[in-house]
Amino acid sequence: MEEKENYSQDVLRHSASHIMAQAVKRLFPQAKLGIGPPIRDGFYYDFDIDGEVLSHNLDRIEEEMRKIVREDLPFEKEMVSKEKARKIFEEREEPYKLELLEEIEDDEVSLYRQGEFVDLCRGPHVRSTGEVKFFRLLSLAGAYWRGKEGNPMLSRIYGTAFFKKEDLDSYLNRIEEAKKRDHRKLGKSLDLFSLSSELGAGLVIYHPKGAILREILERFEKEEHLKRGYQPVITPHISRAHLWKQSGHLDYYRENMYVFSLGKEEYVVKPMNCPGHILVYNSKIRSYRDLPLRYFELGTVYRREDSGVLHGLLRVRGFTQDDAHIFCMPSQLVDEVREVLRFVLFMMKTFRLGYQMTLSTRPRKYIGSPENWERATQALTTALEKENIPFEVAQGEGAFYGPKIDVQMEDALGRLWQGPTIQVDFNLPERFDLTYIAPSGKKERVVMIHRVVLGTMERFIGILIEHWGGAFPVWLSPVQVRILTVTTKESLFAWQVYQKMMSEGIRVEVDDDNAMLGYKVRQAQLEKIPYMVIIGPREKEKEIITVRTRDGENLRGLEISEFIEMVKTKIEDKS
RNA sequence: GCCGACGUAGCUCAAUGGUAGAGCAGCUGAUUCGUAAUCAGCAGGUUGUAGGUUCGAAUCCUAUCGUCGGCUCCA
Incomplete structure (x- = not known):
């Protein structure tokens, strides 16, 4: 049922893309058509025309589309011979369509017409242009023809379409809401981090509140790695x-x-930590009795990423990986991968993050023997299956040096970012001649696993910010409690309460400014601080406190010790 | 890297070739107040940067740095 619904929405959107193409051709006959498929949240169409022209005329194009909708032109399917189709697109001077046509193997191809517009298209479409009522053009972007970097850059217009006006409105609304969770925006308003052109693109400065968040994550990482038999190294x-x-x-x-x-x-x-860890491994002769060896490092690396791909904290040039390299025997591979997978799941659960896993297999260009690849891929598959983890297979998407499991997480707008990854490596053990002495007394080649369980601190923090919309759970909140005085006369008592909480390890601040309570509440609320402790004359007199949570709930008449225990329990439970 | 858009005060934004402006934040003062903005005053900008056009540039042009949306890449 749902599938059918998606299917028809795709059809609607595909039809909308044809209408858009028709509108563009009417306004700019010199535009050459690329392709125009439906996508997850809408559709696009690519045109070979100066992008500047389109960008200045998006409104006109949308207007023309509405006109085409009013004309209510029927979508007409027509089966023609390839020969005839070729003639049609030659006449219309559509080189990209001709290129596509040549790649179709059948002798007959289908064309879809609406009014004067004709497109090479598999279909299906809605009955007529009049059915496409609720749509919106969203953005313009360059896109290489057929997605290949060497090809000409076409201009792509993105849009979306829905059957119902409410659905379109709620979609547009959802995008607006998601933008409020953008970590770049929250990073600024919550004073977590900044990027500065003076420093250089893609380089992050952590402000005190961002730095404490990272500090908490790093402490947690170190603890959890030690619990699992990893040995810290520093390179x-x-x-x-x-x-x-x-x-x-x-x-x-x-x-x-x-x-x-x-x-x-x-x-x-260093752009990676592996060579350093390898030097540790190779610093002496290793016995099979030593294996597996698991070296862990919060390793800061720098990579010169293309300027166009930088994105807040999610794609940067300097970042810190929670990196480890596991050196083991082939027979230990499945168990090691399983352990890492469990570790990853534990992390995802702790931070309440959604994810999806992908197994990437041998690419066309690879090193190592096919048998080794087969064995390693099998090991990864077995580990995934034994842990009952659903996963997709990306055929041929593995690194040239080995197969891998990638874990993707979503940002606020639903874009996927790779976090944890587990990669088997056949390359470096060869290049650095990594061996161990087997029970037989002979040298054997070690198997190496690269793995990160959060990915990088930067990206992970970015994802966390968007996931929680800046309202972090108590254990992660840079400021866990803020004490607000009603008048300045409670200042002394407020600082006494502060001392008590501080000495219990709670991250607490005092706002005893000469300002009205409503103002202070608003400030704390905007900063998404989980607990506000309110101290006025009443509290001061009885030496109790009133607590307002960031959800607006009030807990009156609490003993200070009672509240401290409550917060500590929350921190302990990571809730 | 490629295509397009953008860059004005700490932040959010205004000023379309003719004296750079508002709100918030900041500072000073008044106010001592009970759950999302108390009032008043003051201060704050070589308009990202460097060139150019012009009597005159935030505004037009060129370059450069950076940001945003995509594409590509992601050992």
Whole structure:
């Protein structure tokens, strides 16, 4: 039922994209048509025309679309020979359509016409343009023809369409609401972090409130890793280029690396932590009895990402991974991956985050033997199955050095970002000759797993901000309690209460400004502080407190110790 | 990196070739007040940066840095 509903909504949107294309062709006959499919929340159509022209005329295009809708032109399907279709698109000078046509294997192709407009299209469509009533053009973007970087850049118009006006309105509304949860906006208003052009693009400054949030996450990470048999290691931020030559990064990844010369020597700012961890492993001979070895580091790395892909905290140039490398025997692979998966699930549950998992398999270009790939892929699959985790398979999407499991998390607008990832690596063990002495006394090749369980501190904090809309659970809140005085006369008592809470490890502040209570409540509310402790003459006299939660609930007449216990329990429970 | 849009006070925004302005925040003073904004005054800007056009530029042009939406990339 639901599938059918989606299907017909896709049809509606696909039809809307044809109407848009018709409108563009009417206004700008020189525009060449690309493709125009429905997508998750709407549709788009690509045109080969100066994007500036379109961007200045989105309103006119939408107006023309409404006209086409009023004309109520029927969508007419027509089966024609490829030969005839070719003639039609040659006449209309549509090179991209001709290119698509050549790739269709059937002798007959379907065309859809509405009025003077004709498109090569599989369909289906709604009956007539009059059925497409509620739509909106949303944005304009460049997009490479067929998604290939070397191809010409076309101009893509995004839009959306719904059967009902209410649905369109609520969709537009939802986008507006989601924008309020944008971590870049909240990061500013909650004073968590900033990015500064003086520093450089993609480099994050954590302000005190963002830094304490990160500090809490890092402490938590360290504890949890120690509980699971990881050994902390620490490796430098820069190293001789030689190391990266051996790892292969200088050959494959150089354009993303910060490389600098010092006298005769070339140095590299690390873009990854693996070579450092490998040096730890290779610092002595390893026995099978030592394995698995799990080295953990909150490793800060720098990568020169393309300027166009930077995005707040979610895509940056300097970031800290909760990185670990597991060195194990092939026979230990499944168990190790299972443990990591459990770790990831534990994290997702602790932070109440939704996610989806993808298993990426062998790409066309790869290193290592097909048998090893098969075995590793099988190990990952087995681990996923044994943990009962639903996952999708991305055929051929693995790294060239091994298969991987990626975990994606959603931002406020539903865009997916990779967080945790578990990658098997056949490459580095070869390049660095990573071995252990087997029971037989012979050297064997070690298996290496790269894994992060949150991903990076930056991205994870970004996702957390959007997930909670800035209203973090108590244990993560930069300020857990703010004490508000009703008049300045309660100041002394307020600071006494502050001392008690502070000494219990609660992050607490006092607002004893000479301002009205309503004003202070509003400030605390805007800062999304979980608890406001209100102290007026009544409380001062009886040495009790009144607590207002950020949800607006009031708890009156609490003993101070009672409240402290309550907050500590919340922190303990991570709720 | 590519396409398009954008960049004005700490923040949110106004000023379409003719003297840069408002609200909030900040500071000073008054007010001592009970759950989302008390009142008044003051201060705050080489309009991202660098060039250019013009009698005159926030406004037009060029370059550059950065931001936003996509595309591509994501060892």
